[in-house]
Amino acid sequence: MSILRINGGRALNGEVRIQGAKNSVLPIMAASILAEGVSIIHNCPRLADVDVSARILEHLGCKVSRDGESVCIDSSGMIRSDIPDALMREMRSSVVFLGAILARTGEARLSLPGGCELGPRPIDLHIAALRELGAEIDDNGGKIVCKAKRLKGCRLHLAKPSVGATENAMLAACRSSGTTVITNPAKEPEIWDLQAYLIKLGVSISGAGSSIITVESMPTKNHVEHTVISDRIVAATYLSAVASAGGSIRLTDVNPEHLSTAIDVLNEMGCEIEADREKGIITARKEKRLKAVKPVITSPYPGFPTDTQPPVMAACLKAQGTTVFVENIFENRYRHVEELKRLGAEIKTEGKTAIICGVDRLHGAELQSTDLRGGAALCVAALGAEGISEISGLHHIDRGYDKIENALQALGADIRRTSGA
Ligand code: UD1
Numbered sequence: 001m002s003i004l005r006i007n008g009g010r011a012l013n014g015e016v017r018i019q020g021a022k023n024s025v026l027p028i029m030a031a032s033i034l035a036e037g038v039s040i041i042h043n044c045p046r047l048a049d050v051d052v053s054a055r056i057l058e059h060l061g062c063k064v065s066r067d068g069e070s071v072c073i074d075s076s077g078m079i080r081s082d083i084p085d086a087l088m089r090e091m092r093s094s095v096v097f098l099g100a101i102l103a104r105t106g107e108a109r110l111s112l113p114g115g116c117e118l119g120p121r122p123i124d125l126h127i128a129a130l131r132e133l134g135a136e137i138d139d140n141g142g143k144i145v146c147k148a149k150r151l152k153g154c155r156l157h158l159a160k161p162s163v164g165a166t167e168n169a170m171l172a173a174c175r176s177s178g179t180t181v182i183t184n185p186a187k188e189p190e191i192w193d194l195q196a197y198l199i200k201l202g203v204s205i206s207g208a209g210s211s212i213i214t215v216e217s218m219p220t221k222n223h224v225e226h227t228v229i230s231d232r233i234v235a236a237t238y239l240s241a242v243a244s245a246g247g248s249i250r251l252t253d254v255n256p257e258h259l260s261t262a263i264d265v266l267n268e269m270g271c272e273i274e275a276d277r278e279k280g281i282i283t284a285r286k287e288k289r290l291k292a293v294k295p296v297i298t299s300p301y302p303g304f305p306t307d308t309q310p311p312v313m314a315a316c317l318k319a320q321g322t323t324v325f326v327e328n329i330f331e332n333r334y335r336h337v338e339e340l341k342r343l344g345a346e347i348k349t350e351g352k353t354a355i356i357c358g359v360d361r362l363h364g365a366e367l368q369s370t371d372l373r374g375g376a377a378l379c380v381a382a383l384g385a386e387g388i389s390e391i392s393g394l395h396h397i398d399r400g401y402d403k404i405e406n407a408l409q410a411l412g413a414d415i416r417r418t419s420g421a
Pocket of ligand 1: 022024026042120121122124125126127160161162163164165186188305306307328329330370
């Protein structure tokens with residue numbers, strides 16, 4: 001069992017390049033089967049979830065290879081339209097393959113993703129969107145069997161701006177006849193990136209990032225190269241790390257606009273963050289004790305992201321005063337709180353609300369990652385805690401951070417991955 005051993009309480013100083021966005025790469029890998037040819041995806045991080053996507057593509061009959069930060073997918077030989085239960089269970093977001101497989105082959109068979117560590121993960125909106133486009137779907141008994149002789153463009157209203165449902169609707173609409181208009185879609189930057197990839201495939205699609213996405217025509221190209229956007233959640237995690245530990249850091253290859261809500265909160269706490277959009281650089285400095293901020297409330301983009309709540313909470317633990325968090329997206333997203341308390345944090349949770357009373361100091365402890373962003377939050381807090389912390393459950397963190405210890409070492413942290421006791 002590997003652990004991360006962090007000797008905290010030391011200021012960070014250094015520079016790190018921000019990896020490509022996990023939440024962009026995964027849907028784009030699913031979309032690559034619409035190319036019926038070769039997609040080369042640059043800036044592809046080395047993550048456990050990317051490996052699972054590659055295994056799904058290989059199971060479907062695609063060829064996948066990696067050369068450094070680029071992944072090449074040849075989907076011309078795709079022969080299957082099912083995803084085995086074991087692969088579905090490894091990654092809940094594999095459900096975004098549903099729309100892509102259906103669009104490519106006219107049928108898709110996969111198992112229901114079920115609940116996950118963040119609470120229930122329903123896919124009713126995905127199913128409703130595909131039905132609107134003309135798919136016949138049987139989702140009884142833990143399996144989804146989806147068939148469509150012909151998909152037909154339509155006006156499609158999403159009851160909630162779900163990221164995954166928007167992606168599934170966009171992918172299925174790419175092979176539908178006529179025009180599809182998706183209203184109330186998710187507006188996350190990763191939706192915009194998926195649209196950018198589809199445009200390169202020759203699809204006539206517009207509106208990502210706004211309240212209406214229109215898809216009018218089918219893919220026409222079968223060789224496409226695309227560079228994914230940088231990971232705004234990873235960038236916000238490293239900004240939270242310097243807020244927790246103090247020091248002065250510089251992030252490169254990052255789009256500050258994508259994390260403006262996290263920057264605003266950290267600035268309000270007393271960090272000095274400066275962003276250069278043109279150069280893709282963010283610098284952050286923390287010298288004096290932080291102060292509590294007004295309530296941090298998660299909501300769909302452009303609101304404060306649920307994925308950024310755990311690391312920013314970890315940065316607040318020593319801030320002077322009381323900070324309230326309200327988690328509106330997932331039911332079970334405070335599992336990191338019990339672990340943060342082991343470091344000496346004072347936190348109370350009730351339903352959607354967490355109240356943090358800033359303490360003077362934190363001390364090292366043995367910690368267990370509970371989920372991906374919760375695990376990152378433990379690293380952030382441990383960097384600001386005096387003494388040694390040992391974090392286990394690294395498989396969660398490895399789902400979304402490309403060697404987190406290397407990035408934090410580049411920022412001057414005393415962190416090591418060891419094989420544990
Ligand atoms: C994506 C991100 C995840 C992020 C989340 C919210 C990927 C791979 N994952 O997940 O990191 O935390 O967006 O920003 O991009 N819902 C329904 N019915 C549905 C679908 C969703 O009720 O059919 C609900 C969910 O339970 C949740 C909310 O809608 O409360 C948002 O979920 P959604 O945007 O779909 O998240 P994901 O796409 O799963």
